[in-house]
Amino acid sequence: MIVVGVMVAGACGAVLRYSVDHVVQRRAGSEFPLGTLVINVSGSLVLGFLTGSALHHGVSATWLTVAGTGLIGSYTTFSTLMFDSVRLAEADHSALSVLNVVVSMVVGLGAAALGLALGSAI
């Protein structure tokens, strides 16, 4: 049963990612993949929060698996970050390529740590 929940949540996460990317990228309108950055940072914050509250406030493992592994895991993406970085480097945007990876990692890790702290505290 949990497998069905994970799959449905994964489907929703993928569609949510597509929608957010569409909205952000249309407004940004540049070479820099801002949509993926917004998705990965916001998802890391939420997954940190869910994980922190599950560890400290006894949220059920099923709920964490469906919402965390299913929804947020599918919402955020690593493959697009890697693909965009190679694509930017190939298009002679090497500085943007490095910036994309470094900013994603630094801000993403900060968001995850903040989420963990908030989830543990609340």
Added chain:
Amino acid sequence: MSPTGPAHGPPASEPLLRVVAIALGGALGTLARYGTDRALVPRPSGVPWATFTVNVAGSLLLGLIVTLVVERWPPTRFVRPFAAIGFCGGFTTFSTLAVETAQRAQHGRVGLAAGYVAASLVAGVVAAFVGMALARGRLFPLPGQRRFVPDPDDLGGLDPHAAEPGRGGETPS
């Protein structure tokens, strides 16, 4: 946008079908990631091999699929939404990588956390690059790709593949 795109615009149902393709691919990609996670259950302070594996494998697959769709194959409508945005996007995950790294750093395993991030990034970039190179036939020719290589002895007009629709061959008008 694409010169080979449909001349009269897509039918009205296409955006919805595209979203359905993304949802189906996302469900399958998430299932594959969940299965990998079950098979390689990570210890709370050990190396998260499950996430590392899906992220590197998914980066290779995405580089391969997107390059095939954009550069090699005739125009397709649902391969990219289903396989790239849906499956590869759902299969790989950034948030789990970030939370796993933050947790290990907080448990004092800073070296492991730094190594995990560095290894994921290096292996992920190399995997995406290898996927793209594979799709372009740079590592070894993919099945069916040989006929795209121009024959230096071909004077034109006699190649049985030259007039295939969608292959760029000259057709009499």
